Amino acid sequence: MSDFFLSVEEQRSFERDLLEFQSECALPVYFIEKPSTKRLFARMPQYGLPSRKELGDRILKTIAETAEQASNANLRERQEETGGRVNFL
Structure with missing residues (x-):
């Protein structure tokens, strides 16, 4: 295990990037449990x-x-800039 620890903000940023990756690649949520995913991330223990x-x-x-x-x-x-006016055209 690495001696390198992430701050809470860095971990949240990583999680956001991971979720965007999953979404952009149209991966099912269970991709995270696959052995190949776990092997990939085992190379990045932090x-x-x-x-x-x-x-x-x-x-x-x-x-x-x-x-x-x-x-x-x-x-x-x-809304504040336009005074709440809306143009749907």
């Missing part, structure tokens, strides 16, 4: 590979909430 349950539950929820908050903030900003 990263804690999450379970498929964590990937599809906690990590996905956290990232989805963050994306929703960013989207809502962007929408509020646009």
Whole structure:
């Protein structure tokens, strides 16, 4: 085991990248449990590979909430700029 530890923020960033990788490659959530995936990540011991349950539950929820908050903030900003006017055309 490596003596190198990630901060909580670095681990979360890695998990976000991993989830994006899974999504962009259209991989099923169980790819994380495959022996080949585990062998690949065994070469990078500083990263804690999450379970498929964590990937599809906690990590996905956290990232989805963050994306929703960013989207809502962007929408509020646009509404304030335009006075709430909307053009659907």
